[in-house]
Structure formats: C-alpha cells, structure tokens
Amino acid sequence: MISATGLAKSFGGVAAVRGVDLEAGDGAITGLLGPNGAGKSTTLRMLCTVLTPDAGEAFIDGAHTAREPLEARRRLGVLTHDSGLYPHLTARENILYFAELHGMARVAREQRADELIDWLEMRAFADRRAKGSSQGQRIKTALARALVHGPRNVLLDEPTNGLDVMAVRNLRVLLRRLRDAGHCVLFSSHVMQEVSALCDVVIVLARGAVVARGTPDELRERTGCASLEDAFVQLIGSDEGLG
C-alpha cells in the first residue's frame, strides 16, 4: 500500500509536481496516467526515495520515504524508466547483485533468482550477457531484479516503452499475476489502451497535479465520454502530448 499527500517538487524554480495526493491499495493495479511532462516520473521518483519532496510526504506500507528511506526501499520493487542493466553481467548476475544489496543470504538469493527466472520464462537468456538482450528480455530482467527481495509494492515507470505487442501482452499478464498475489502495483503510462486494459484505478495527472481519479468506468461516466481517450483529453483540458 502506497500513500502520499501534498507531494511537491521543483527543479530550478520550475514546479514539476505541485501537491499530489494519491493512494494505491494492495491487490490492485493503479495507473498514473498523464501526458509527457505531467510529473509522472518525478512523482514515482519521490515515492521510491530517489528524490526528496520539497513538500508533502509519502508512506510505503507505513514507512516514511524521507525519514526512513531504507525501510521504504525494502518494501518497494522499482522498475525505472530505463531498464538500466549492467551490460557485462548476465541476466542472472544482474538479479543476484540486487539480491545481495538487499542483504539476502547466498542460498536464498540463488533460489529466488531461479524462481523468478522460471516465473518470467527467462531460462533461454538467463546466463547470457545483458549486452545483447532484446528490449523485452531487458524488461523481464529488470522486473526480476525489482522483485528479487519479494516486495509487497511494485512501482513501474512506463514499463511498456519500446516493447513490441507480444512483450506488452506478456507484461500485462505478469502485472495481473502480481495483483492477484496481493501486491500493490503502481505504474505510469501515457498510453491510454494500456491503462484501460489493465488498471483497477486510474489517477490522471496534468501539469503536476491530480485532475481526476477513479475506475476507468467512473472516469468515462463522469466526463460523459464513450472512450477513455476522450475522457482523458477532456480531463487534462487539451490534447497536448498525447501519444
């Protein structure tokens, strides 16, 4: 369970996020939807403690992100905007490195890596250097790395970027499985279909603030639009940045 109130962040006098409140519950997929530059990444970076908010606070299962960042990070699995793998390490070594940084014992981390490699169907490339992997393989590796310590909460920053249709479908299946296992899944996207196909709850961001929240159906109902895309355009007040 992830909750935040009044999160704000500026970079050199430019406000990227101004007062975001959000809540993402366990056993649900929450989508952070917004055009480019709406403050999605900045919000997620504050939630995963990489950035410190100028104002407001956030809790990961009750752990305060600014006051007890290490505790918050232990409860979080993060898939950043770029998969950011180490090219000279194999997929397995990439996963094991993070397991070690999470303080897992040798036997536990090797077992867990095996489990994830099976679960994410990575057998074929698990022991090859990450350098030559496809985008889909990289995302899987990064996801395995994010889940290695068995976090209850999973943050994903535009996880479908650069994936082909099959890879996107696979990822959707994985995220649903995480939800069904009781995880709290929060992901950002600017792709409408993505959000409507997957999310239980949608939070719409525009210009650094939350402009609407609810289930996809609720949003359609509230705006009186038949498609979520129209609803979205109406909510953010323009069609800038829609991709």
Added chain:
Amino acid sequence: MGAACRVIATVWRKEVRENLRDRRTLVSALLFGPLFGPLILAAALQFLVQRTADEADQRLVLAVRHAERAPNLMAYLEGRNVEVTRVTLDDAATRRAVRERTHPLVLSIPEDFAARLAAARPASLQLYSDASASRTDRDSARAKALIGQYGASIGRLRLQARGVDPLLQVPLAVQDIDVSTPQSRSVTVLGMLSYLVLLAMILGGLYLAIDATAGERERHSLEPLLTTPVPREHLIYGKILAAATFMLLSLVLTVIACAIALRFVQLENFGMTARLDAGVVARIILATAPLALAAAALLTVVASFTRSYREAQTWLGIVMLVPTLPIVFVGLADLQPSHALMAVPSLGQHFLITALLRGDPIAPLDAAVSSVSSLALGVALALLAGRLYRRESLLG
C-alpha cells in the same frame, strides 16, 4: 558496521567482475601501463646507451675542402679515427651540402694556410656545421677538439724550439672528480621510472572510476541502484575500492614489467647498474601502493561531477596528471628529500622509489610518513565522494 562492510564488499566484487569483462578497462589497466610503459622506457634507454656507446668508437666523417693544403693535419686526423673525404665545393655549395646533410661537417682550408703556419701566424680554418641538428653538434665538437689538439702540439713544439718550457703555458689544471657511483648515475636516467610507475598505476583505475560513476548514470543503471536499501555512500566506497584494486593490479604488473624490460637494456655499457631485483620490486610496490586509494578517490570525485562518459574522460585525462605535478616541481626546484616533503602524497612515493633504485637505505620514519599521509588523503577524498553521492543532483 558489518552491514556496511558487506555492502561495500558486494559493490566491490560486482565492479571488479564487470570490469574484468570490459575490454576497455582491461586494456588500460593491464596493457597500456604495464606493457607500453616499460617498452617505451627500455627503448628510450637502449637508444641512449647505444648512442653513447657508438659515439666513442664511431669514425667521424669529415669532408674537407682543399685537403692538399694541409697534408700533416689530414694525416693527424686520419690517425685518430677520422674519415677524411676530399671535396671540391665553393662556399655556397658547402652551405647547401651541410644544410641538406650530404656532408654534415665540412672543413675548409684557406689558400694561405701553409704560409701562415710557416710564418707562425694564426692560421684560420673554417668548420661548417648545422647547430640545429642534434647529431652534428657532438661531431663538430669532436672535430674541433681534435684540430685544437693538433694546434696545441704545434704550439708546444714552437715553444720548445725557442727554448721555452711549454708548461709555462699551463698555469691551471682542473681535475674532474666524479663521485657518482654507477647506481646513482643510472638514477638520473631512471628518474622517469617513478613518473612512469605512478602514471601507469593511475591509468589502471581510470576507466573503472569513470564507468562506476558517469558510466553508471549514462547507462541509467544508477537510478535502480539507488532504490536498493543501501546508504549511497557505501555504494561509492565500494566503487572507489574497486578502482584502487585495479590501480594496484596495474602497479604490480608495471613494476615487474619494468624490472624485466630493464634486464634487456645493457646498462653496464653505460657504466650503470639498476638495482631491480625481487626485493626492490616488492619494496617499490609497497612504497607506492598507499597512493592508490587517494588516486582512486580523486578520480571518482571528479568523475561524479561530470555529466557524461565523454566529459569524464576529458576531465580525468587532465586530473590524472595532478599526482605527477609535485614530482615535476621538485625536479625543477631541485629540492632534496625531507620528512616534510615525504608527507606530500606522490612526492613521498617518488623519493622512496628513487632511493630504492639508488640502493640508499630508507628511514622507516620516511616510509611511514609517506604511507600515512597518502592513506589519510585517500580516506578524506573517499569521505568527500560519499558526501557528493548523497546529493540529489547526482542523477543529473
């Protein structure tokens, strides 16, 4: 404390393993310093030795205009390992021949040479040479010395013929007493060894330092790393230690390679011996090693300021010369080793290496001062790097 050590060890292991697989790091750590360094050193020394050895017994080639006007002088020169080539050139053609090196050295004998000699008047000779060519400089000095000797012997004969003791003409006699030992002479030439060893050591960790900071940010692997439950400064300590490890590896290889390379240089021809047996090699490594931490931390601090791999490369190319500056300064100012100077990191190492090569005893205090001050600087720079890594702007 235990947790911190565990994290630092984890990061260290990963950086070392990853960089052992990276060709660029390997080439700079294991090839450039340890291989090319000693090769360049050995080649330069061999060249120097050869040249000095050659010059003594090499025949001096001297072109002479109108050699027939001074047959005795010619016989004198030919008797002293000079190859006299008779040429017929006018003044302009001579100048051209010297400039174009067809005849690097030309002696011209004027028409009145014999007459003036007979009249005991100073007989002039013209020696053409090109002072801008390094090689002819020595040759012309040798030719001048030989002609001078010939002149002096005529002078002595003239005095004797007039009943004057030739020794009256020699009021002073300066004797050169060179107290240098073969070993200390070789140190002037081997002075560049400490420079080379320090540079090769730093180069060994250069790419790892860039890769672990600017490279990590550029590959976007920094952000996921920062979401692990680990204090940021522990990450950077692990990286610094990994860079220092590669520096030590490069140091060990370079010193051993230098010792081997110098075996192939015939330093004895030069009247020199370099003491580079196993004991000296080990002591040079021990004396230099404490500097690795400071060098690794320095490169890491600078690399964490830069925005990209390329920018880091540019900056570190300059920064890696910083530890060699004290050596250059001391060379120019001709300072002698002292306890205070030993405390200057890199300079202390330079003095210790030079002393070891020279075969001088090393005061334990000097070695301790040098090691402790270098390590202290390393710890201070590592702490600074840790502070820099805690900044938010790290992600760029």
